[in-house]
Amino acid sequence: MPNTAPISGEAAVHTPLPRTIHLVPLDRIAGFDVRPGFYEINGAAAIPGGVSFTVHSHGATSVELLLFHREQDEPFAVLPFPQHYRIGNVYSMIVFQLNIEEFEYAYRVDGPYDPKKGLIFDKTKYLLDPYAKAVTGQSQWGAKSPFGQHYKARVVKDDFDWADMPQPLIPMEDLIIYEMHVRGFTKDPSSNTAHPGTFSGIMEKLDYLTQLGVNAIELMPIFEFDEMQDYREVDGNILYNYWGYSTVSFFAPNTSYTASTEYNREGNELKQLIQACNQRGIEVYLDVVFNHTAEGNEKGPFFSFKGFDNNIYYLLTPDGQYYNFSGCGNTMNCNHPIVRQMILDCLRYWVTTYRVNGFRFDLASILGRSEDGSPMGAPPLLQSLAFDPILGNVKLIAEAWDAGGLYQVGTFPSWNRWAEWNGRYRDDIRRYLKGDEGCAQWAALRIAGSQDMYASQGRVNASVNFITCHDGFPLWDLYCYNEKHNLANGWNNTDGANDNNSWNCGAEGETDSPEINALRKRMCRNAFALLMCSRGTPMFLAGDEFCNTQFGNNNAYCQDNIISWLDWNRLEQNRDMFQFFQYMIAFRKHWRVLRTQTGDGSCGFPDVSFHGAAPWRDRPFDGHDRYIGVMFSGWERDAGPQVVYVASNAWWEDLTVTLPQLPASMHWVKAVDTWTAEQSETPVNGMQAVVRERSVAVFVAK
The missing domain is CATH 2.60.40.1180 (Golgi alpha-mannosidase II)
Structure with a gap:
């Protein structure tokens, strides 16, 4: 009699926790009992007695599953997917006798090699599951392998109890968004937190955020990224990929942002943060990067998408080179059906599993480019996200431009569903406040809700107004520096924007002049007062409320130090500014006519x-x-x-x-x-x- 194991049959494709219905014969590979898995459940899904592993590749000829003991570099078992376990382009296999807490996994994929056609399969490479829910070896900041060699995944047990927590569902016009970097928010010792630089550190500051009055926080990238990607030393300082705009895994949280290692329960601390915020009436948005990945161009690392289907996941030139509309080496082929489905699956996952309230899409114009790189009139991806039922109540906010020169502020395809970072608001208000000629009319229109840009489209709440964000000067520096001071980045001050529309008020950098410092504070109050009195959704950068500084660096993407960290000592030094921010936020909340x-x-x-x-x-x-x-x-x-x-x-x-x-x-x-x-x-x-x-x-x- 052949080996058999309980399995659910056809219904299993719709749920990772099937009920036992009948017995199915088993095969045996590398000492494990196996059988065909759940073809419609991408990634690794734990079931009673085993794990279902499912991946797909259009061009592959064979796939191997590699099993590793925890934190080991070489596999203890290699399980080739039998060809009769392949349906279409999907490989799926249940492996029994696996304890999810005792192993990690990766894949090897074989196929044709023809770079001019974008085919670069390499059966020697260990590949990270594109649907991995947790990435191993990432929990200690600054200790990862350069260029992401040998990324592996863990199977995650999702047993977090959300209880009966309702979502805030705050209307767009009532939001006050606070943009922050998870690590930088509390990493400096001045934060006086027990768990600096982590999700828990933010939770320790929730009373502060409530007192300030914000009701939404926008977290800079928390998808797994490799901070060692830009690792280098400049003038004795170690520089990292600090911001994290270079995704390694779209479904996995960055575990270096947790206070403790969460083996096989990765994400629980982030869930606790979201739950605690929502209970206080604070929504949580994720800054998501679907425009490119950390694999870069042909000189970059090779750890996941290149190995599964390079010519599908990336926009390629006719000779197989990488289009670079992201400015980061590669560009995701977002409107290919496979990539489009992955992005939709990803966002649905973060909404259902993490209860995320909204997303800000980095360089979102790339999401509307076709396979030849040209902009599309009605991009299928953007339309799918606009009408998806699971995403029906979440905020969708576009950074409506990209590094390839496409600028769509005011014209981003929206179906009355997408909001936009209003870059014209930032530029017009900055120029007006420092006294430039010819800016009054434009500033007035921005304060009135940018009706010239959105009214004719019926997009009443499309404008996300901001004067500062992570990219550029913080508010205090906006009135301390005429020029960027980015030498610490190691690029001879050539990086970062030159059109800051800033004004140093009479002296470059810090000064002891009481008159200049008084003027600078007044200029900061001017900016925030106009922001709070403008129609649209206001957003400001964490630390602006107490005059945090980046010392003139307007591109601190690589600075994991006091340049990027909040200096909480400045809160007491500038308590008057914090109180003004409190006052203006409360003022905006009281006068509804300012909001809509x-x-x-x-x-x-x-x-x-x-x-x-x-x-x-x-x-x-x-x-x-x-x-x-x-x-x-x-x-x-x-x-x-x-x-x-x-x-x-x-x-x-x-x-x-x-x-x-x-x-x-x-x-x-x-x-x-x-x-x-x-x-x-x-x-x-x-x-x-x-x-x-x-x-x-x-x-x-x-």
Whole structure:
């Protein structure tokens, strides 16, 4: 009688935990009982008594499964997939007598070698499962093998209890997004955390985030990446791939961000963070990088996608070279059906298994390129993500440009589902605030919600407004430096953007001048006040609230040190700035008319109107204007009429402004004045008010 084992039959393809229904004969390979696996479940899935391993390759001629003892470099067993275990291009095999806590796995794939056709199969390479849920050897930061040699995977047991936790489901217009780097947020000793540089470290700061008032955090890449990829030494300092925009595995969390090693339960600490945030009404977004991988070009490492189907996963030139629209060596072939399905599977996995609330897509314009690199009018991938039922409630935010020159801010294919990082908001507000000519009209439009870009498309909440992010100067440096200071990166200051639209306020870098430092703080308050008083979704960089600095480095991608880490000592040094940020966030939350249209206007005013020093402009702002007034008017059901007038004076002189006439039952109150650090409401005597030089004042009707 042949060996048999319990298995579920055809229903097994829909679930990794099948019920025992009948017995199926077993084969035996390398000392293990095996049988065909679950062809529709990609990756490794634990079942009672064994593990199902499933991979696919269009061009492969054979596949081998390699089993390793934990943290060993050579396999203790090699299991070739029998050809009759292959259906179509899918190889699937259940291996019995495996304890998931005692082994790691990889693959070897054989096939044709013809580089000019993009075929580079190499049966000597150990390949990481593209659907790996955990990558081994990654838990200690800075101790990984350069260029990702011998990546292996673990089988993950998903037994995290989410209990009855509801998701916050915060509307886009009500969000206040706080962008952070997991390691840099608490790595410096000044954070006073028990687990610096980890997901747990962030959890220790949740009271702080709640006090600040943000209700969404955007985590820079947490997919598994190899920080040793850019490992080098410059002037005695070790440089790394610190930011992590170079994915090794799309389904696996970066385990070096955990406080302890999570053998076969990788991801639990991240899940605890997401659960704790959601319980506090804070959503969690992931910055995801599907535009390229860590395998680079033909000179880069070879550890996963190149070995399974190089000519499918990457955009290749007619002679088999790599298109480089990412600026990182390769470009993923995102609209190929295989890659498109993997990306959709990946996002669904993070939403269902980790309860992630949203995604920011790095260099998202690449996601809309065809196989020859040209932009598509209706990219299948973007459309699939827009209408996918599992992703129905998550935020989809595009960085609507790429390194190949495609810039789609305001025109990103959206189906009214995608929001965009509004790079034009950043540039126009920066230029206006430092006093450039010809910027007033554009700044006014950005404050009003970039209606010139989105209104005709009906994309009311498409704009994610930001003045600072990880890429570029933090807010304090924006007003401390005219030029980038990136010598520490080792590229002779040639890296990083040159068009920062920054202003040093009179001295390059740190200074002891009380006048210059006071002006710098006021400029920071100006920027944040306008951000909080603009229609759209505001986002700002962690540490801006206490004047964190990168010492003039505007491209700190490789700096795993105090250049990139938050210096929490500055929180006490700049407590007044933190309190101003608190005040403005609370102000925005109170005045709904700042966040969205609330009706046809009130008091006879339109929803949005523009004003100069005299009210009601009948012409656009001209090139000499440096004052703008933007008034929002509406009706809040529980609060009655809401009228907010945002007055911004980028002149270097005080300006007397006449405010619009209110109904007799109402009067103007000055609620915000960036000229001073402390804020309080002050009634306006009459219809005129002085807006001090280089300052912002916000008036509300009471």
